[in-house]
Amino acid sequence: MATNEDLFKQIIAHAKEYGYIFPSSEIYDGMSAVYDYAQLGVELKNNIKQYWWKAMVQFHENIVGIDSAIFMHPTIWKASGHVDAFNDPLIDNKDSKKRYRADVLIEDFLSKIDDKIEKEVEKAKKKFENFDEALFRQTNARVLENVKKKEDITNRFAQLMNDSDLVGLKGLIEELGITCPISGSRNWTDVRQFNLMFSTQMGSVSEGADTVYLRPETAQGIFVNFLNVYKTGRMKLPFGIAQIGKAFRNEIVARQFIFRMREFEQMEMQFFVKPGEELKWFEHWKEERMKWHLSLGIDASQFRFHDHDKLAHYANAATDIEFNFPFGFKELEGIHSRTDFDLKQHEEFSGKKLRYFDPEMNENYIPYVVETSIGVDRMFLAVFSNAYNQETLEDGSVRTVLRLPAKLAPIKAAILPLIKKDGMPEKAREIMDMLKHDFMCQYDDKDAIGRRYRRQDAIGTPFCITIDSQTFEDNTVTIRERDSMQQYRVSGEILAEEIRRKM
Ligand code: ATP
Numbered sequence: 001m002a003t004n005e006d007l008f009k010q011i012i013a014h015a016k017e018y019g020y021i022f023p024s025s026e027i028y029d030g031m032s033a034v035y036d037y038a039q040l041g042v043e044l045k046n047n048i049k050q051y052w053w054k055a056m057v058q059f060h061e062n063i064v065g066i067d068s069a070i071f072m073h074p075t076i077w078k079a080s081g082h083v084d085a086f087n088d089p090l091i092d093n094k095d096s097k098k099r100y101r102a103d104v105l106i107e108d109f110l111s112k113i114d115d116k117i118e119k120e121v122e123k124a125k126k127k128f129e130n131f132d133e134a135l136f137r138q139t140n141a142r143v144l145e146n147v148k149k150k151e152d153i154t155n156r157f158a159q160l161m162n163d164s165d166l167v168g169l170k171g172l173i174e175e176l177g178i179t180c181p182i183s184g185s186r187n188w189t190d191v192r193q194f195n196l197m198f199s200t201q202m203g204s205v206s207e208g209a210d211t212v213y214l215r216p217e218t219a220q221g222i223f224v225n226f227l228n229v230y231k232t233g234r235m236k237l238p239f240g241i242a243q244i245g246k247a248f249r250n251e252i253v254a255r256q257f258i259f260r261m262r263e264f265e266q267m268e269m270q271f272f273v274k275p276g277e278e279l280k281w282f283e284h285w286k287e288e289r290m291k292w293h294l295s296l297g298i299d300a301s302q303f304r305f306h307d308h309d310k311l312a313h314y315a316n317a318a319t320d321i322e323f324n325f326p327f328g329f330k331e332l333e334g335i336h337s338r339t340d341f342d343l344k345q346h347e348e349f350s351g352k353k354l355r356y357f358d359p360e361m362n363e364n365y366i367p368y369v370v371e372t373s374i375g376v377d378r379m380f381l382a383v384f385s386n387a388y389n390q391e392t393l394e395d396g397s398v399r400t401v402l403r404l405p406a407k408l409a410p411i412k413a414a415i416l417p418l419i420k421k422d423g424m425p426e427k428a429r430e431i432m433d434m435l436k437h438d439f440m441c442q443y444d445d446k447d448a449i450g451r452r453y454r455r456q457d458a459i460g461t462p463f464c465i466t467i468d469s470q471t472f473e474d475n476t477v478t479i480r481e482r483d484s485m486q487q488y489r490v491s492g493e494i495l496a497e498e499i500r501r502k503m
Contacts, residue, residue, distance in 0.1 A: 008326040011388050012257050014400070018459050020044065020384065021258065033254030033262045040459055041380075043410030043440060045265075048379050049244050051407060052267045055292050056242045063240035063269065064233055068221030070214060070246060077197065077213050079349035080220050080342060087193040089169055090252045093180035094187040101252050102169045102191045105178050106157050111328065113150045117143050158310040166191040196249045198262075214248035219371060221245070222270045223342045227354055230272075237356055237367060238281065242269040244376070256327060258377040265376035272367040274358070275340065281370045282317045282337040289321060289335060289372050296405045298386050304329060314341030321374075323382045332382055333374035340366040383408060387460060402460030403483055406503040411461045412439035413499055416452050418468040420445050428467045431477065431492065435465075438496055457482055463499055 015021040020041040024034040037045050057065045077083045089102040120143050125131050137143055153176070160168040170191045179186055198214040215221065222241045229241050244267045254260045273281045286305070293303055301324075308318040317337040322329040343354045343366045355364040387402045406412065415432040417424035425445055435441050442461070444452050449466065456464050466478040466487075476489040479498065490498050 040410040047408045065242045079345040089191045090194045091191045092189040095185040096183035117146050198248050216249050218243045218245045218266045218268045238273040240271040268373045271370045275368045278337045278368040338369045401457040404460035406462040409460045411442045413463045414442045414456045414461045416466050
């Protein structure tokens with residue numbers, strides 16, 4: 001059986017081989033943590049963005065979208081706290097010369113304790129009939145010891161992070177005996193702070209040029225446009241502003257394909273509410289966002305909430321929606337109740353009032369904000385890795401199939417003449433011309449039909465439409481479904497409707 005690591009490698013290779021994702025600048029040996037979306041990848045990515053946009057903007061009368069510039073006034077990043085505090089603690093191993101995030105080394109250590117606990121539970125489950133898991137967790141000495149150990153380390157770790165205590169973090173890494181996965185040694189440098197923002201110069205003469213930053217999140221573009229949108233859109237609380245766009249972070253450790261990139265895309269929505277109502281809305285958006293994920297048909301067991309133990313100083317509630325990636329459960333989306341922190345900061349730094357006039361209370365105030373923030377690329381990886389399957393068929397052959405949700409699949413229908421003669425290619429082209437107004441379609445007449453089906457399975461096309469001699473007799477075509485591989489005939493007249501119904 002393939003290990004998770006093997007599986008992840010297969011997924012990355014598949015993404016490249018079938019035109020989903022290429023390493024950036026590959027002919028120049030690539031760029032670390034930067035990737036290009038290929039011909040099918042861009043379709044899947046666009047479909048994800050559209051699915052989100054529809055759910056957030058089109059389906060909500062009180063949410064509107066914007067598209068703000070990547071370059072923004074440098075003071076914005078002072079006000080938001082990114083210049084002073086958007087840091088990660090980094091540490092190097094002196095033997096392997098590899099760089100790590102100190103906090104991630106400790107988090108990995110904590111998840112190993114979790115694994116130990118789960119192993120103990122699994123072992124006991126197999127051993128005893130009528131196994132009472134809850135009771136076992138409450139009474140087994142080894143489980144209890146590990147739970148306590150984890151709690152202890154978690155508390156100390158949270159405190160050290162809170163205090164930005166870099167010496168303490170190094171101390172904890174040494175005390176826990178954490179070794180470098182490459183060299184296996186404990187020969188660590190001191191922990192240093194590293195700002196994740198990329199900076200560049202704006203202006204034609206370098207002496208007179210201003211330092212500007214590539215935005216590390218899209219949210220600030222929304223906050224600084226709050227007043228413009230509120231006034232021009234005649235918005236009433238509660239209301240939301242949504243945005244999809246590029247963000248840039250100089251990540252220290254970026255080794256998980258498109259999970260952690262230096263240039264990526266975010267889909268963010270800031271929901272402005274009356275102060276005091278934010279926790280109600282926080283719960284609302286938690287639920288709504290989870291529903292959105294589940295609406296794609298991915299099994300609920302692949303998602304979980306992870307409430308933050310340690311809240312940022314401006315937040316009064318925060319949770320992550322984690323997804324079970326090939327390398328374990330990791331953050332896919334963040335939902336944060338950010339109070340009035342950002343607007344207040346921008347009021348102070350810009351000197352402009354950023355207030356809402358509440359006609360019922362006859363009062364001006366700064367609204368509170370609940371945000372939902374998801375990475376497009378992480379969503380891509382979640383959908384893609386969940387869809388990737390290798391299955392052994394009855395005849396012993398192995399089929400590689402991408403079980404992508406039909407709504408997101410790059411190609412919805414492949415149009416395939418059974419053979420390349422007897423007018424079938426022409427008829428297939430006719431059907432293609434009809435369907436392409438509604439769906440992304442692909443025409444293919446090369447190789448035997450079975451091989452063509454397999455090719456479409458590998459790129460995740462949910463429906464193959466085959467044109468054969470019977471098509472000329474009764475105007476029916478065969479639909480072959482990707483997941484079940486079942487085939488049935490439908491009339492050419494209702495083909496588009498049938499595909500739409502199936503999706
Ligand atoms: P992490 O802890 O994994 O670094 P984060 O908490 O810094 O993530 P946020 O600042 O909350 O992430 O960003 C919101 C979302 O943007 C994340 O949930 C994730 O989906 C996405 N994201 C953040 N950083 C990256 C990155 N380097 N590459 C790809 N997506 C990212």
